[in-house]
Amino acid sequence: MIKVEHLTKRYGTFTAVDDLSFEARHGEILGFLGPNGAGKTTTMRILTGFMPPTGGHATVAGYDVFTESMQVRHLVGYMPETVPLYPDMSVRGYLEFMAELRRIPNRRARVREALARVDMLDRAESLVRNLSKGLRQRVGLAQAIIHDPPVLILDEPTIGLDPRQVLAVRSLVRELGKDHTVMFSTHILSEAEQICDRVLIIHQGRAIAAGPPQTLRDELQKSGRVFVRIGGASTDAEELVALLERVPSVARVEAMDTGFAVTAWGGKDIRPAIARAVTEAGRPLLELRPLAMTLEDIFLEVTQVDDVEAGGA
């Protein structure tokens, strides 16, 4: 549904998006992950026809975003990062205006449907200016789905919301993902992990990793890490570190919470070896579990490598 090929956007000498290529299939929720200033918003603005790319091209539902902009705009629902609302209008008035701009038939029914979808039927007559941040966000979403577009592009839909509202928006996005292609950006990694079918990590305008969250984690989890907690009378840390370091294949032992994080060479599973070593030393083994690398760790690792490269150049 969304196809981006070698997309580049420069502002003067600054390159916001650098030779970016990716694809989002029909009915897929694509998480667009990256730190602030990574080029997420710029990419979305190009896809929605707000600004033209400097190089490369992109299509939405087969239409070129630059040469067939009007068609693309009909097929995309877009919620910009700062939800663009008119404070003087009522929720219903705003949505009807949006529906009229899009020239969709059965406007009243569509407005009602969109309001129902974001659970705001009871606030239809409220003035936008009197709405809380969370409700405004929902009006923004209602605006994006009013024409039931096949493609939804949401720029940081959960930013600035309280935890309960974040959950509500996430479940809404998940639900919309059942019958829409959704591309949404976030810098919260757990969010992408929870909602997305696929994640695209971008940094300094370039894609640095892509794939389903699970695969990404498996692929990038290079080092086998386990958490070990050892009990017993003597809890002298140095002694325990020495004990663990003697275990074959152990690369690094670090204190972590009430135990140790042990990293093995070459991603080996060293749990049996550790268990044996600890019991042989006559110590009770209280806890031994693999430390799953979160997307957060992956992200930090990948972007750090990049920063070092950039800094060294």
Add this chain to the structure above:
Amino acid sequence: MNDHQAESRYEVPPPALTGSVWAIFKRELGQYFVSPIAYFVAFVILLIMGLAFNAYLEIWKDQRTTASAPALVGFFVSLMVFMAPLLTMRLLAEENREGTIELLLTMPVRDIDIVLGKFLGAWAYYTLLLLVTVVYQLILASVAQPDMGAAIASYIGAWLYGGASLAVGLMFSALTENQIVAGFLGLSALMVMFQANTFALSISDPNLRELVRALSTGTHYYRSFANGIVRLEDVLFFVFVMAGALFVAVRMVESRRWR
């Protein structure tokens, strides 16, 4: 065959003849009646017009001259230097500041539709203000015998003059995110245009002087419409000012895409 052509194409609504001008026009005109500034402007204009009307009545009575309908309209026109920026400074500057322009520019709406819709909304509101002043003409007609033809000519002129002034104001609103800056620039430009025939007096080069005089909005109103004459060249002048200012405004809106 391109692989993106292989993907099934979705149906989109055919382009509408008038685009989305009508939707934007309706919203803008409605906005004048939900924001206090429009009521305030209407109130002040009527108040000032009332004061002027009474003053004119006194003058006509004292001098025993014929009551002139265009005089009052001419006074209304002179207010437009201040009123047009007030009425238009919000139109695009607010969208630029609030970020709602991003939404409009990603709607299936042409840039020119946005500008035209807003301009026509402002012009319609202005037309309502102008029509309200007809009250004074009716009062005048009940106590004197003013020249009705001249009155109508002066209204046609005031309507065109107002359109041109609003277009200039809208152009400056498109330029900036700051309403005050938009209003001030619009006011300055309209002032210079209004007084260009006076400023031209200090220009020594005769050709340039004539050119500047020819560009004076004041001259194009007061030398013809104010005397009850509708001249094609003056009509065309205001139409060109409108078209030119709106063209620049569309370009300004377009340029938001490149920043």
